[in-house]
Amino acid sequence: MPSISSAAEQVLIDQGAEWTASARKDFYTRDQGSRIMPLRWISALKQPDGQPFMAESLGRYGYLPNKTSKPAGLPVGFTVASGSEGQEIGMNCSACHTRQIEFNGTAYLIDGGPGIVDFQSFLADLDASVKTVLTNKQAFTDFARAVLGPSVTSKDKEKLQKAVKAWYLPYHTHYHLCGHKKP
Structure with missing residues (x-):
């Protein structure tokens, strides 16, 4: 799995006049009905090495950090919505369809492209x-x-x-x- 560099300068690919910052934010966070588990639970889970399960916005699986996520630390495409156990974490299409390609110290962010994630x-x-x-x-x-x-x-x-x-x-x-x- 390629690592995602946080040091690279990020460039947002021009995807047309309709693709605004607001549209991008909505694409990254819109609830589409997926429910993985209660947010409190996944926030409390640990990896075998003792680090939080959600450490580094799940970059170890290829997911990309979402600088505007609420709560902070969720990757692009991970959502929070009300569920039977309070707030529940889920995913939307952008989790697997947003890609970052790095070249010469610049990170190019492509919304809607095939991600390089290890969902398995x-x-x-x-x-x-x-x-x-x-x-x-x-x-x-x-x-x-x-x-x-x-x-x-x-x-x-x-x-x-x-x-x-x-x-x-x-x-x-x-x-x-x-x-x-x-x-």
């Missing part, structure tokens, strides 16, 4: 991170504290664990029944 590894790592929360007592304790706050009760932790299991079982089952494996 994103899904596999998300599966592994949630599995760790459900199978490692300390990982769950840290996760629960991050999601629920420092004065979490046993009852609240139990309720959270049930909710995470309820999310994980169909996700994990579908992911593995469809033959997905990390490359």
